[in-house]
Amino acid sequence: xxxxxxxxxxxxVKVDSQKKYSLDDxxxxxxxxxxxxxxxxxxxxxxxxxxxxYADQMVRGxxxxxxxxxxxxxxxxxxxxxxxxEATEAGADFVGAEDxxxxxxxxxxxxxxxxxxxDVMGIVGKLGKVLGPRGLMPNPKVGTVTFDIGRAVKxxxxxxxxFRVEKAGIVHTIVGKKSFKADALRANAMxxxxxxxxxxxxxxxxxxxxxxxxxxxxxxxxxxxxxxIIAELTKA
Numbered sequence: 713x714x715x716x717x718x719x720x721x722x723x724x725v726k727v728d729s730q731k732k733y734s735l736d737d738x739x740x741x742x743x744x745x746x747x748x749x750x751x752x753x754x755x756x757x758x759x760x761x762x763x764x765x766y767a768d769q770m771v772r773g774x775x776x777x778x779x780x781x782x783x784x785x786x787x788x789x790x791x792x793x794x795x796x797x798e799a800t801e802a803g804a805d806f807v808g809a810e811d812x813x814x815x816x817x818x819x820x821x822x823x824x825x826x827x828x829x830x831d832v833m834g835i836v837g838k839l840g841k842v843l844g845p846r847g848l849m850p851n852p853k854v855g856t857v858t859f860d861i862g863r864a865v866k867x868x869x870x871x872x873x874x875f876r877v878e879k880a881g882i883v884h885t886i887v888g889k890k891s892f893k894a895d896a897l898r899a900n901a902m903x904x905x906x907x908x909x910x911x912x913x914x915x916x917x918x919x920x921x922x923x924x925x926x927x928x929x930x931x932x933x934x935x936x937x938x939x940x941i942i943a944e945l946t947k948a
Contacts, residue, residue, distance in 0.1 A: 733935065733936055734940055735901060735936055738926045738934040738936055739897055741934060742926070742928055742934070745931040745932070748890075748928075751889045752889065752929035752930055753782075753783075753888075754887050754888050754890060754897060755885070755926070755927050755929070756886070756904065756925070756926055757882055757883070758883040758908060758923075759881055759882050759922040759923040759924075760916075761881070761918050761920045761921075761922050762877060763881065764881060765879070768913055769916055770876075770913075771875075771876070771908070771912075772874075772875070773853070773874070773875060774855055775875075776867050776903075777873060778871070778896075778899050779892065779900050781886055782892060785825055786822060786824045787804045787823060787825045787826075787827060787865055787868050788804070788816075788825070788826050788827070789804040789827045789865060790809055790812060790826070790836050791807060791809065791832060792829075796808070796809070801862065802865035803866065803869050804827075809835055813836070817842065823848075825868045826848045827850060827856045827864045827865060827868065828850040828857055829859055829861055830857055830858070836849075836850060855872075856874075873885050885904065887901045888900050905924075909942070909945060921942060924936040
C-alpha cells in the first residue's frame with residue numbers, strides 16, 4: 713500500500729471524511745491544505761449514476777469555464793486556406809494540413825489541443841493511432857471539428873475543458889488553480905456542474921449525481937454536498 717507523506721497526513725486530519733461540505737466551505741478549506749511551492753491545479757471528481765459501457769449512457773462534452781483554467785494551452789489546428797489564416801489570427805500555436813500531419817507522424821507532439829475543420833478530417837483521421845491514445849483526436853461532439861475555427865481556438869486558449877466519463881462512471885476534470893479567488897473557482901465549478909446535469913442521459917435511472925469531490929494537486933479530496941449543488945442549479 714502506498715505511504716503518504718507527513719504533509720498529506722497533516723492535511724488529511726483537517727478534512728472530515730464523513731462530512732459533505734458545501735461548495736463554499738470546501739473552497740474556504742482548500743487554502744488551508746498543503747503548502748506546495750507551485751500553483752496547484754484544482755481538480756474535480758464526479759461519480760455519475762451511469763453505465764458507460766452502454767452508448768446511450770456515455771456522458772461526454774466540453775465547457776468554457778468563465779474564469780479560465782489558469783493553464784497555458786498550446787493549440788494545433790488542421791485547416792487550409794482562409795480557415796488556416798483564421799486559426800492563426802485567433803492565436804493557434806501550430807497551423808497546417810498535410811505538412812502538420814507529417815510532423816506529427818514524425819513525433820511532433822508539442823501541443824495540448826487539436827482542432828480541425830471538417831474538410832481536412834481525412835488527413836487527421838490517419839493520425840488516429842497517434843492522437844487517439846492521448847485524447848487529442850478532434851471530435852464534433854466537443855466542438856473540435858468545426859468550421860468556426862476562430863471561436864474554437866479562442867475557447868481552447870481561454871479556458872475550455874473537455875470531459876468524458878470513465879469506465880467506473882467517474883468524470884475527472886479541472887476548474888482552475890489554487891491562486892484563483894474563491895468566487896472564480898465557485899463560478900467555474902458551478903458552470904461545470906450545470907453542464908454535467910444538462911448531459912444526463914434519458915436512459916440513466918436512479919441518482920445521477922452520486923458524489924463530487926474537490927481537491928488540489930497535493931491535497932486529499934473534500935466531499936461536496938451534491939443535494940445542495942442540485943438545489944442551487946434547479947431553483948427558480
